[in-house]
Amino acid sequence: MSPMPNSKASLNLSIHWKNFIQNDPIQVGFSSISDGCMSFYRGKKEQVIQNRESYFSKFYIQLKDTCWASLVHGDQVAFVQETDRSKGALSNPTAISKTDGMWTTTKNLTLCTTHADCIPMYCYSSENSAVGIAHCGWRSIVKKLPEKMILKAIEHFHCTLPSFRILLGVGICSNCFEVSKEIVHLFPENTITIIDEKYFVDLNLCITQQLQNVGLDNSQIIVTNLCSRCSSEYPSYRRDREKVQPAVAWIRTY
Numbered sequence: 001m002s003p004m005p006n007s008k009a010s011l012n013l014s015i016h017w018k019n020f021i022q023n024d025p026i027q028v029g030f031s032s033i034s035d036g037c038m039s040f041y042r043g044k045k046e047q048v049i050q051n052r053e054s055y056f057s058k059f060y061i062q063l064k065d066t067c068w069a070s071l072v073h074g075d076q077v078a079f080v081q082e083t084d085r086s087k088g089a090l091s092n093p094t095a096i097s098k099t100d101g102m103w104t105t106t107k108n109l110t111l112c113t114t115h116a117d118c119i120p121m122y123c124y125s126s127e128n129s130a131v132g133i134a135h136c137g138w139r140s141i142v143k144k145l146p147e148k149m150i151l152k153a154i155e156h157f158h159c160t161l162p163s164f165r166i167l168l169g170v171g172i173c174s175n176c177f178e179v180s181k182e183i184v185h186l187f188p189e190n191t192i193t194i195i196d197e198k199y200f201v202d203l204n205l206c207i208t209q210q211l212q213n214v215g216l217d218n219s220q221i222i223v224t225n226l227c228s229r230c231s232s233e234y235p236s237y238r239r240d241r242e243k244v245q246p247a248v249a250w251i252r253t254y
């Protein structure tokens, strides 16, 4: 299958970026299939390093200034700092261990997670210019990772609820995310649609509801609703299976 870029999807994403970033000193991104595999689990090490270097060079970001999480579909949130610079950039064992969410206030430290259907949740608190990213697959969502990203940031940074701004990036949509009868009970009832005895779950809605539960207002949350499986521009595990080449989601403050 040819990875033809879907320019409509890119355009929509950039509009969402603008609303999220406003005039604050933050920068965010999400790579495309054409940028190559960004995960050491799915690609040859030297090739992944080369893909990462060449992708980030477009934004004048050096790999030594990135920090990567070793993802486990859990609910751990790490607070990373200067001493974590370059962790996971060149090999997975040095990445932040067993973590799906990261926050930092360190300037020019790019937080990175890899994705192929799991929704990236970009976070920002204007009070101390803290930035965060969470890798929200269904397992992490069920374990309340989105909620914990906010509650732990409040605990750690002593910031207030109105200071947060959240963007849900490219991930699997409610038409594409079918779940089995065995796990459907794990999701809130109003996020489930049943079609021909098949169960579909809206993960963007699951995340949004968790954010509302902790006290965030709708005006603080941007949902791009861009689907990795529907758009040929982005990698999707459900579509590409073993050939999948995960993308990188990233955020930094400068």
Ligand SMILES: [Zn+2]
Pocket: 172, 173, 174, 175, 176, 227, 228, 229, 230
């Ligand atoms: Zn879809």
